[in-house]
Amino acid sequence: MHALNPQAKPVSLAERLADLAVDALIDEADLSPKPALVDRRGNGAHTDLHLGLMHASALALWPAFKAMAEAATEAGTIDLALRETVGRIGREGEQAMLATTGGVNTHRGAIWALGLLVTAAALAPESSGSGAVALRAARLALLEDRHAPRPLSHGAQVALRYGARGAREEAQLGFPAVTGRGLPQLERSRAAGHGEQNARLDALLAIMTGLADTCVLYRAGEPGLHAMQRGARAVLDGGGSASLAGRRHLQALDRQLIALNASPGGAADLLAATLLLDRIGHGGILQGAY
Numbered sequence: 001m002h003a004l005n006p007q008a009k010p011v012s013l014a015e016r017l018a019d020l021a022v023d024a025l026i027d028e029a030d031l032s033p034k035p036a037l038v039d040r041r042g043n044g045a046h047t048d049l050h051l052g053l054m055h056a057s058a059l060a061l062w063p064a065f066k067a068m069a070e071a072a073t074e075a076g077t078i079d080l081a082l083r084e085t086v087g088r089i090g091r092e093g094e095q096a097m098l099a100t101t102g103g104v105n106t107h108r109g110a111i112w113a114l115g116l117l118v119t120a121a122a123l124a125p126e127s128s129g130s131g132a133v134a135l136r137a138a139r140l141a142l143l144e145d146r147h148a149p150r151p152l153s154h155g156a157q158v159a160l161r162y163g164a165r166g167a168r169e170e171a172q173l174g175f176p177a178v179t180g181r182g183l184p185q186l187e188r189s190r191a192a193g194h195g196e197q198n199a200r201l202d203a204l205l206a207i208m209t210g211l212a213d214t215c216v217l218y219r220a221g222e223p224g225l226h227a228m229q230r231g232a233r234a235v236l237d238g239g240g241s242a243s244l245a246g247r248r249h250l251q252a253l254d255r256q257l258i259a260l261n262a263s264p265g266g267a268a269d270l271l272a273a274t275l276l277l278d279r280i281g282h283g284g285i286l287q288g289a290y
């Protein structure tokens, strides 16, 4: 019940999780200055994306995230039926995204990552630590959806060419870029008093230091990927985005990745996943729910 409005309808767990997922996507898009990505300053390395489109896309995904969480509550267990239901809802979410953006791929990877995490969180809301949620999401991702089409996506092309592990494997391994890099760096930079926006930038950079981002590989090959990983490491080693030296490295990285047309879209999705798990783990799942 709302303190000022006793008539207000209580928010369900599924609605709360959908709110958290959309918030995470909007916070990721707004975070600035991100190297070569869409942010408040501009379009980075993209010609077909802009901030308004990222916001509209995020909002269009709310019903899909809610439906995934509801499916999880109903199923109550991780099995093939839930995996295939969530796969169908994910594909419907992709259609909603494309209808909203006029056919531009804004959040395909995010639907996958955040969709699995929302489903995993709804399965056991009392066990909402980031490790536990990521592990349940991994168990779900390991199940083979028999109805999923296997197009020769950018990720699939890059896997064939470079043997790179992409979005599917990241989820199946329990999101190591999020639990092993993004979240610990977010905590470290917060604890150092770097401010929330800098802490989020540092989390993104930590993810970039080790990720095989298939967007970067597709657009700029291995030289692009190495530039991303080395440049992100230089920012963190220089003191992070809150420091003057770190900011100089960040500016150089932005220029270099734009020149290479190397947009780290996969890392951006995993930053959104980091922000979502951070909020779920800090009790956000229960605030206002039920």
Ligand SMILES: CC(C)(COP(=O)(O)OP(=O)(O)OC[C@H]1O[C@@H](n2cnc3c(N)ncnc32)[C@H](O[C@H]2O[C@H](COP(=O)(O)OP(=O)(O)OP(=O)(O)O)[C@@H](O)[C@H]2O)[C@@H]1O)[C@@H](O)C(=O)NCCC(=O)NCCS
Binding pocket: 048, 086, 087, 088, 090, 091, 105, 106, 107, 108, 109, 110, 111, 112, 113, 114, 115, 116, 145, 148, 153, 154, 155, 156, 165, 166, 167, 168, 170, 211, 212, 213, 214, 215, 218, 219, 265, 266, 267, 269, 270
């Ligand atoms: C299993 C799927 C994720 C499909 O995976 P696959 O690798 O085959 O497909 P892609 O279409 O390449 O999409 C993967 C997207 O994941 C992001 N990503 C990249 N690397 C990683 C990584 N190492 N770890 C995690 N995530 C990663 C990335 O998404 C972002 O980039 C998108 C823009 O990329 P791209 O389309 O390549 O676009 P551009 O370079 O801009 O090219 P142009 O379009 O301009 O030509 C952007 O959307 C970001 O989100 C990758 O793109 C999964 O999608 C799947 O099977 N879905 C079916 C539904 C389902 O089962 N859902 C389950 C429940 S949710």
Ligand SMILES: Nc1ncnc2[nH]cnc12
Binding pocket: 028, 029, 036, 037, 038, 039, 044, 046, 049, 054, 106, 107, 110, 263, 264, 265, 266, 268, 269
């Ligand atoms: N901010 C962003 N810019 C470009 N691609 C993205 N994919 C997800 N978030 C993105």
